[in-house]
Amino acid sequence: MKKLVFIAIGFLAFAGTLAQADATTENEVKNAILESNAYAKKHLKDQDDTVSKDGSLEFWSSGGFLQEVKADTELDEYESINIDAKHIHVITLVPGQVAVAQYYSEGSMAPKGSSAVSNYRTRATQVMVKEGGKWKVRAAHWSPIAGGSGTSQTAVNQ
Secondary structure (H helix, E strand, O other), X not given: OHHHHHHHHHHHHHHHHHHHXXXXXHHHHHHXXXXXXXXXXXXXXXXXXXXXXXXXXEEOOOOOOOXXXXXXXXXXXXXXXXXXXXXXXXXXXXXXXXXXXXXXXXXXXXEOOOOOEEEEEEEEEEEEEEXXXXXXXXXXXXXXXXXXXXXXXXXXXX
């Protein structure tokens, strides 16, 4: 009977550790998304070092084909940008290593060299991996919400 009690206590401790790891991963991924948005608003350009060293495969809200975004792809710059991530949900796949974030992205933007988007409203799904202590995008899918617009960009700037 003592063995069974010790096994049960060990299992509960292990389950508690996993739950804490999931919560930590969730908070870190949410913060990475919010910090990236805040950086773009403040600096009028996308934050560097947010794409995995292995790149990211992405479907953009402008439609079109699958885009291969490399870690060193030229960053987007903006005349103005006021986009917020809302209702972020994170699914931890491997605690502290891999997660999927799903959320809404809403606001307006005027990318340099592209048409302004005054009613940007999309659903986002991003696969995030932790590299060098930072959460980075490995894959993404953005799709416009009915009544909203996606980006005006249709290809990676090389």
